Amino acid sequence: MDDQKTVGSLFAGIGGFDLGFERAGFKTKWQVEINPICRAVLADRFPHARQHEDVCTVGVAELGHVDVIVGGFPCQDVSTMGARAGLAGARTGLFWQALRIVVEVRPKWLVLENVVGLLDSNDGQDFQTVLEALASCGYVGLWRVLDSSYFGVPQRRRRVFMVAGLGQHPPIDLLSDAAPVDAVPGTIGAQQQSRPADGWAACTLLAKNARSLIGLGCETLVAHPDARHQMVERARMSTDAGLCTGLDETNHAEARAAGNAVTVQVAQWVAEKLIKVV
Numbered sequence: 001m002d003d004q005k006t007v008g009s010l011f012a013g014i015g016g017f018d019l020g021f022e023r024a025g026f027k028t029k030w031q032v033e034i035n036p037i038c039r040a041v042l043a044d045r046f047p048h049a050r051q052h053e054d055v056c057t058v059g060v061a062e063l064g065h066v067d068v069i070v071g072g073f074p075c076q077d078v079s080t081m082g083a084r085a086g087l088a089g090a091r092t093g094l095f096w097q098a099l100r101i102v103v104e105v106r107p108k109w110l111v112l113e114n115v116v117g118l119l120d121s122n123d124g125q126d127f128q129t130v131l132e133a134l135a136s137c138g139y140v141g142l143w144r145v146l147d148s149s150y151f152g153v154p155q156r157r158r159r160v161f162m163v164a165g166l167g168q169h170p171p172i173d174l175l176s177d178a179a180p181v182d183a184v185p186g187t188i189g190a191q192q193q194s195r196p197a198d199g200w201a202a203c204t205l206l207a208k209n210a211r212s213l214i215g216l217g218c219e220t221l222v223a224h225p226d227a228r229h230q231m232v233e234r235a236r237m238s239t240d241a242g243l244c245t246g247l248d249e250t251n252h253a254e255a256r257a258a259g260n261a262v263t264v265q266v267a268q269w270v271a272e273k274l275i276k277v278v
Helices: 016-023 036-045 092-105 121-136 228-241 249-260 264-274
Strands: 006-010 027-032 050-052 068-071 109-115 139-147 158-166
Touching: 006 016, 006 092, 016 027, 016 068, 016 264, 036 050, 036 249, 068 092, 092 109, 092 121, 109 264, 121 139, 121 158, 158 264
Parallel strands: 006 027, 006 068, 027 050, 068 109
Antiparallel strands: 109 158, 139 158
């Protein structure tokens, strides 16, 4: 008899949460994701899991029981980059559908993720509502902000993780530091010499393209002594080799899916703590 602990994934995307939990020893039983491109990725990478399309149209009858439900519910309405409609918004408001599924399935554990903008959305009232809603359904636990840069990922990606158990508090280990503070440098010192253009993360196919540009009020300026000729040479090489200097549809889909994904290493760290008590 297979006694491997199971996980169900809401708003699965390309499976960042799912992969992290599987690396910790869980088995993905089902995934719900509305984007057909992402579902194709899930079907390819998680052939043992059942894929479903819409959180609004599935329940326990279609999904079945799992030990843990995970989900990074939509952040568009609480993100500081958006209009901030909060839980009343059409996207972030899908939290209520996720909660409905949780109530029906009754997993032992629940792990939710969102942007840090959730903390102060509507002066903090939305986050309070989320926690109160979970508690009213019997789920109690903890929350903390985890930064992907502390997990070996070269990106400062701060996200709120909420871990709750059905009438049971999560392991206290989840509140311990994931890494020493000095494991990640606080600032990047002044560059004493120039860096090659391809050494900057912004100098990629995705850079300065209107469909993917995040307007944060800055650009990357690459300075290389006595190398003006390289600008002409790079342009000529791109033309001669037929390289894509913009962002085609495939690039855009990949970039968007990766940008929305939960960091695998962070998900794995959470899962490794939970699997001890499932």
